[in-house]
Amino acid sequence: MENHYEALGLGHRQFDGSLSGQDIKQAYRKALLEHHPDKAQTGDTSRTVDSITVAYKTLSEPEAKVEYDRDLRLQHARNKGDDKIFHTGLDIVDLDDLDHDEQTGVWWRSCRCGQERGFVITEDELENESRYGELITGCKGCSLWLKVLFGIEEDEEQNFNTAG
Known part of the structure; x- marks a missing residue:
């Protein structure tokens, strides 16, 4: 079964949290033109x-995309030919373990690579x-891979905090 991101020519952006609905719509139109039997060159x-x-x-x-992305992440985290869900390259951390960039609103962490x-x-993610x-x-x-655990504190600003 083909990856939906690849079907739309977005394989390089499948884990990109900044991918917008407009980006998806443009990729859909482009893919239709490129692969339509009457139009394909x-x-x-x-x-x-x-x-x-x-x-x-x-x-x-949105809800279908969230489910698909979750399944895709889990699928990528599996060992090939093994029933174990995660390979040894998976670290588990709390959201508080990541740095937060106030200007961009993203959390980040450097990698050992x-x-x-x-x-x-x-x-949004x-x-x-x-x-x-x-x-x-x-x-x-x-x-x-990184598995980030977090909890949500319901208040006016809906801040994200670690569970635990």
Whole structure:
């Protein structure tokens, strides 16, 4: 089964928290033009209009996208050919263990691979995963993963704090 992000030509942005609905819609239109049987110039039939449409419907509907992203993160965190859910490259931390950039509103942590802001988490990502109290994100520079545990404090500003 093809990854929905790849179906829309967004494979490089599948863990990008800044991907907007407009970005998804533009990618959908472009993918339809590139792969429509009457319009395709390359003869590439690897993607069908149906698979592109399913990908768009899933990624453009916020709740469906949250579920899909969660499943995708878990799938990527699995060992190949092993039933263990997480490989040894997964660290588990609390949100308070990450640095918070007040100007951009993102939480970040450097990775042991040397990437200064290898793990970056946006407020939107935390809101999307709020019912689970955890978020799994990959490093931007290598194959390591970070599982971030957090709780939500309900108040006027809805601040994110660690559970525990």
